Amino acid sequence: FTSLQVLSSGLMGNLLKVLACAELEHGPIVFLDFEHAQPTEAETAVWNQVSAVLEEAHGILAELQSYNGAGQEIREAIQNPGDLALQEKAWNAVCPLVAKLKRFYEFSLRLENALRSLLEALTSPPYAPMQHLEREQALAKQFAEILHFTLSFDELKMTNPAIQNDFSYYRRTISRNRLNNQQLEAENEVNNEMANRMSLFYAEATPMLKTLSNATTKFVSENKTLPIEDTTDCLSTMACVCRVMLETPEYRCRFTNTDTMLFCMRVMVGVIILYDHVHPVGAFAKTSKIDMKGCIKVLKEQPSNSVEGLLNALRYTTRHLNDDSTSKQIRALLQ
Numbered sequence: 001f002t003s004l005q006v007l008s009s010g011l012m013g014n015l016l017k018v019l020a021c022a023e024l025e026h027g028p029i030v031f032l033d034f035e036h037a038q039p040t041e042a043e044t045a046v047w048n049q050v051s052a053v054l055e056e057a058h059g060i061l062a063e064l065q066s067y068n069g070a071g072q073e074i075r076e077a078i079q080n081p082g083d084l085a086l087q088e089k090a091w092n093a094v095c096p097l098v099a100k101l102k103r104f105y106e107f108s109l110r111l112e113n114a115l116r117s118l119l120e121a122l123t124s125p126p127y128a129p130m131q132h133l134e135r136e137q138a139l140a141k142q143f144a145e146i147l148h149f150t151l152s153f154d155e156l157k158m159t160n161p162a163i164q165n166d167f168s169y170y171r172r173t174i175s176r177n178r179l180n181n182q183q184l185e186a187e188n189e190v191n192n193e194m195a196n197r198m199s200l201f202y203a204e205a206t207p208m209l210k211t212l213s214n215a216t217t218k219f220v221s222e223n224k225t226l227p228i229e230d231t232t233d234c235l236s237t238m239a240c241v242c243r244v245m246l247e248t249p250e251y252r253c254r255f256t257n258t259d260t261m262l263f264c265m266r267v268m269v270g271v272i273i274l275y276d277h278v279h280p281v282g283a284f285a286k287t288s289k290i291d292m293k294g295c296i297k298v299l300k301e302q303p304s305n306s307v308e309g310l311l312n313a314l315r316y317t318t319r320h321l322n323d324d325s326t327s328k329q330i331r332a333l334l335q
Contacts, residue, residue: 037137046121050142053107053114057149060107063100064153069162070094074169091173095189098170101163102190104153105198108208111146112215118143119219123230133237144238146212147270148263154206155309164202171195206317209270213277213317220278228278235275236289242268243291246298262306268295269310273318282320284330296333 039047070093077083077090121139122132133140157163174195190198204210220231242264272290276283283290296314299307315334320326 037141039138040136043121043136043138046117047138047142049117050114050139050146053110054142054145054149056107056110057145060104061149061152061156064104064156064160067097067100067160067162069160069166070097070169071162071165074165090169094166094170094173097166098190101167101198101202102194105201108201108211111150111208112211115143115146115212115215116219118146119216119231119234122234123223123226125226128230128233133234140238144263144267147274148266150208150212151266151270151310151313153208154313157202157207158205158309158312167198167202171199206313209273209313209317212270213274216274216278228280232275232279233289235271235278238271239268239275239290239295242271243295243298247294261302265299265302265307265310269299269313273313276318276320281325282323283318284320284323284326286325286327292330293333296330300333 070090073086073090073093077086080086118139122136122143124132127135170190174192201207201211216231220226220228245264246261246268272283272292272295275288275290279288281287284292296311299310311334315321321331321334
């Protein structure tokens with residue numbers, strides 16, 4: 001990037017507009033205003049569709065945050081296999097939790113469709129990726145919000161073993177009853193096919209991120225006429241903008257709360273991971289358009305309790321970190 005500079009929006013506590021120049025010598029300039037972007041007429045249809053999905057996101061996170069699991073009831077039922085009352089108690093505790101897990105899984109499918117609509121809008125001809133980001137500020141903001149939700153969801157899921165324990169118990173109980181020719185009411189809620197799909201989803205360390213990276217990869221492979229760079233340049237530009245927002249002191253000191261910092265960090269890590277999954281050589285190679293050293297450095301400057309989950313996402317959910325083309329320096333930074 002030839003020049004990067006942060007501009008004041010004039011309102012304390014508001015996200016400032018960030019100026020990022022393209023990698024071309026005199027490339028177009030793009031402003032990303034994550035806070036105040038409003039949809040133009042051309043954006044409205046996609047914006048409304050994505051907005052309906054994002055409205056649910058806050059409730060999903062709140063439900064996941066308060067998810068305590070049925071660990072005790074399950075333990076008691078397993079320790080006393082002959083006690084039918086305890087078996088019933090465990091089953092009654094697990095069923096509403098599995099209904100929640102089904103809602104989370106179904107939400108991931110809606111999120112996937114929303115991402116696809118955004119990718120189509122932000123990469124469609126005749127505009128270059130830079131022009132798209134400048135023209136479609138509100139959609140760029142929604143893209144950032146999807147990534148913020150995704151990494152927030154996965155951080156909560158990774159630190160909650162109850163999710164997989166509850167679901168495993170549910171599946172074992174269903175299988176046992178099927179052997180005894182009993183069908184439980186809950187099976188109507190989550191049948192065997194749905195349970196299999198949910199199992200694959202929750203077996204992932206970061207299920208929402210996996211959903212998004214699969215969707216982005218699929219989008220690129222299905223749109224053969226669209227140059228892959230149109231998608232990856234959109235991602236690398238967003239990563240660059242977030243990094244600049246985080247590493248520039250004059251800009252950072254105007255954040256009124258840590259949530260804004262965390263938002264930028266999550267979005268930056270999210271676009272890096274998507275880029276790494278979609279780009280043939282990934283985000284860590286010397287030819288990558290993402291300054292990985294700068295991005296990792298800016299994360300490591302934050303308190304470790306707020307970034308450890310994000311660093312782990314870079315360590316364990318990227319595709320090319322362990323490639324020979326990744327420099328030893330970058331690997332050492334992520335040790």
